Amino acid sequence: MGDLEAFREDVRRWLVSNAPASMRQPLTNPDDLCWGGRKTRYPEDVQRYLDVMAERGFTAPTWPREYGGGGLSKQEAKVLAEEMGKLRLRPALTGFGLSMIGPLLLQEGSEELKREHIPPIVQGKIRWCQGYSEPGSGSDLASLQTKAVRDGDVFVLNGQKVWTSYGDKADWMFILVRTDFEAPKHAGITFLLMDMETPGVTVRPIRLISGSSPFCETFLADVRVPVRNVVGKVNSGWMLAKALLGHERTMIADVFKERNDAQRLVSLARRHLGEDAGRIADERARDRVVQVEMDQACLDLTLARSRDNQKAGHKPGPESSIFKYYGTELNQRRRELMVEILGPQGLGWEGPGFDDDELKITRDWLRSRGNTIEGGTSEVQLNIIAKRVLGLPD
Numbered sequence: 001m002g003d004l005e006a007f008r009e010d011v012r013r014w015l016v017s018n019a020p021a022s023m024r025q026p027l028t029n030p031d032d033l034c035w036g037g038r039k040t041r042y043p044e045d046v047q048r049y050l051d052v053m054a055e056r057g058f059t060a061p062t063w064p065r066e067y068g069g070g071g072l073s074k075q076e077a078k079v080l081a082e083e084m085g086k087l088r089l090r091p092a093l094t095g096f097g098l099s100m101i102g103p104l105l106l107q108e109g110s111e112e113l114k115r116e117h118i119p120p121i122v123q124g125k126i127r128w129c130q131g132y133s134e135p136g137s138g139s140d141l142a143s144l145q146t147k148a149v150r151d152g153d154v155f156v157l158n159g160q161k162v163w164t165s166y167g168d169k170a171d172w173m174f175i176l177v178r179t180d181f182e183a184p185k186h187a188g189i190t191f192l193l194m195d196m197e198t199p200g201v202t203v204r205p206i207r208l209i210s211g212s213s214p215f216c217e218t219f220l221a222d223v224r225v226p227v228r229n230v231v232g233k234v235n236s237g238w239m240l241a242k243a244l245l246g247h248e249r250t251m252i253a254d255v256f257k258e259r260n261d262a263q264r265l266v267s268l269a270r271r272h273l274g275e276d277a278g279r280i281a282d283e284r285a286r287d288r289v290v291q292v293e294m295d296q297a298c299l300d301l302t303l304a305r306s307r308d309n310q311k312a313g314h315k316p317g318p319e320s321s322i323f324k325y326y327g328t329e330l331n332q333r334r335r336e337l338m339v340e341i342l343g344p345q346g347l348g349w350e351g352p353g354f355d356d357d358e359l360k361i362t363r364d365w366l367r368s369r370g371n372t373i374e375g376g377t378s379e380v381q382l383n384i385i386a387k388r389v390l391g392l393p394d
């Protein structure tokens with residue numbers, strides 16, 4: 001216990017003297033986080049914060065030191081998170097490297113792949129994207145058709161991926177390809193790592209209902225990827241694909257915690273619906289706000305318990321579908337309630353008559369529709385929960 005208190009003291013002092021003061025503000029939007037990578041330049045203080053945190057391994061606190069991680073124990077990582085919380089410090093880095101491919105490589109990658117890819121993830125030097133979905137393969141992901149044909153020590157890739165989040169900003173993609181066309185569909189898939197700069201890769205952004213273009217179509221024409229970039233074994237990619245989805249689904253549910261919207265929903269309701277003895281005046285709205293916040297508190301606690309288990313070596317399994325389903329549906333309820341509370345002010349898209357906060361609430365509400373689709377739809381999560389968590393018959 002004494003050691004942990006000494007660690008706390010050391011970490012607090014280190015954070016105070018190394019983290020730029022401008023990073024001590026709660027984030028309202030995960031898009032404002034630093035995603036690292038070769039293609040984006042960040043403000044000087046954001047980059048400095050990333051560099052100092054990465055140097056100490058604090059961007060991936062529990063990952064092994066030999067790959068650049070912090071090497072912290074579960075308790076030490078918790079202390080670090082608590083001290084960052086007290087200083088209102090945002091995470092120095094986010095992205096699919098830290099949340100998806102990094103954890104998978106640590107679990108299943110060869111020593112060579114770990115040494116090559118984990119340190120640049122920890123340092124935020126390489127940004128990753130996910131090449132799973134195809135125009136004809138979303139929920140039924142195992143039907144994917146992107147072809148990879150072996151030619152000596154490379155695979156030659158041809159096909160198309162779709163809904164590649166931030167594909168235009170990413171440096172590398174983890175991609176599922178079909179390497180055996182005769183085998184049953186789950187048995188012919190390989191998990192590969194592909195540099196987005198490889199000749200033959202073309203990325204085209206897709207514009208969404210919310211007005212932004214966070215994801216892309218990715219076209220592959222005779223793209224040559226070294227065989228050494230296979231994670232696991234050739235034709236055994238499906239197990240890895242599912243393991244990674246476990247990380248992804250937990251991460252999607254977790255993202256909404258960081259938004260710190262609790263006070264915002266309450267204060268929004270007070271401001272727009274009035275107060276009665278310090279409470280939200282409208283009784284029905286008050287009930288709904290309280291219900292959302294109670295449900296959020298339950299989800300946060302359950303996620304924290306699951307994270308503790310993961311740090312103790314438990315891999316996220318089909319129960320990550322519960323977090324994904326509940327977190328994204330809850331987020332939609334929150335966003336809808338915010339728009340309802342705003343009334344006509346929640347219907348703005350742009351122009352005069354609406355302030356920035358109001359426009360953002362409308363756009364966040366529209367964006368929340370996609371959360372119940374990405375990483376597997378709500379219907380698909382319910383199927384997984386029914387079959388693999390509850391053991392119900394087909």
Ligand SMILES: Cc1cc2nc3c(=O)[nH]c(=O)nc-3n(C[C@H](O)[C@H](O)[C@H](O)COP(=O)(O)OP(=O)(O)OC[C@H]3O[C@@H](n4cnc5c(N)ncnc54)[C@H](O)[C@@H]3O)c2cc1C
Pocket residue numbers: 129130131132133134135136137138139140162163164165166215370371373374375376377378379380383
């Ligand atoms: C914001 C966002 C970001 C994304 N980012 C990425 C990314 O970075 N990389 C990537 O590879 N993909 C990404 N995706 C794609 C996402 O994984 C797919 O959209 C998702 O898996 C659904 O596939 P689909 O769109 O083909 O829909 P379909 O599979 O065609 O589904 C259509 C409808 O049918 C329902 N349905 C399908 N099968 C069943 C079933 N068996 N039982 C009950 N209902 C069913 C679905 O629930 C859905 O309502 C992203 C999607 C979104 C919205």
